[in-house]
Amino acid sequence: EIVLTQSPATLSLSPGERATLSCRASQSLNNYLAWYQQKPGQAPRLLIHDASNRATGIPARFSGSGSGTDLTLTISSLEPEDFAVYYCQQSNSWPLTFGGGTKVEI
């Protein structure tokens, strides 16, 4: 099983600041990594797939980078609606797994 470790667990920032979220995998993911955003009371929403491809309708301030076992989600300038929990998820091998999440808070 591929274990995904997200850090930090909580990121305290202000609107306009840059957020950098890390996802480290126990094995190479061959770029089969996605990032999701989840707000309270809502279902997750796909942000990034295949490590660096923005999903349809996702603003350009969201970007994914990295390869192998170290992947990163960057939010270049936080908007008020970006404060949420972010999860990484791998689809390189079974079982599919999620990271524990990073909460981005004001």
Place this chain on the structure above:
Amino acid sequence: EVQLLESGGGLVQSGGSLRLSCAASGFTFISYALSWVRQAPGKGLEWVSAISGSGSSTYYADSVKGRFTMSRDNSKDTVYLQMNSLGVEDTAIYYCAKRSGSNEGHFDSWGQGTLVTVSS
């Protein structure tokens, strides 16, 4: 527009059974794999099961293997999750999620979820 509508959640006693349904629309159903993902109260996301577009392949997390069965009816554009021998640890919101391929890929669309509560 892709829509996934879960139903069937509720309160059940430990050891009981429940069947969840997910009715899909807005895409060619048979062409895409689907999954169930759950989230316990205040916790993170946990993948539960997946089924290929044709229905010929199914996959399960170890935590539910042997107790849960995922199936699909491509004539009704609906997937199901039969849950048996439920325990309190199965209490969660269960989301239906569409994968981006016929048997692979990320989750590009999600339903709003259905709450399953297992009491002791």
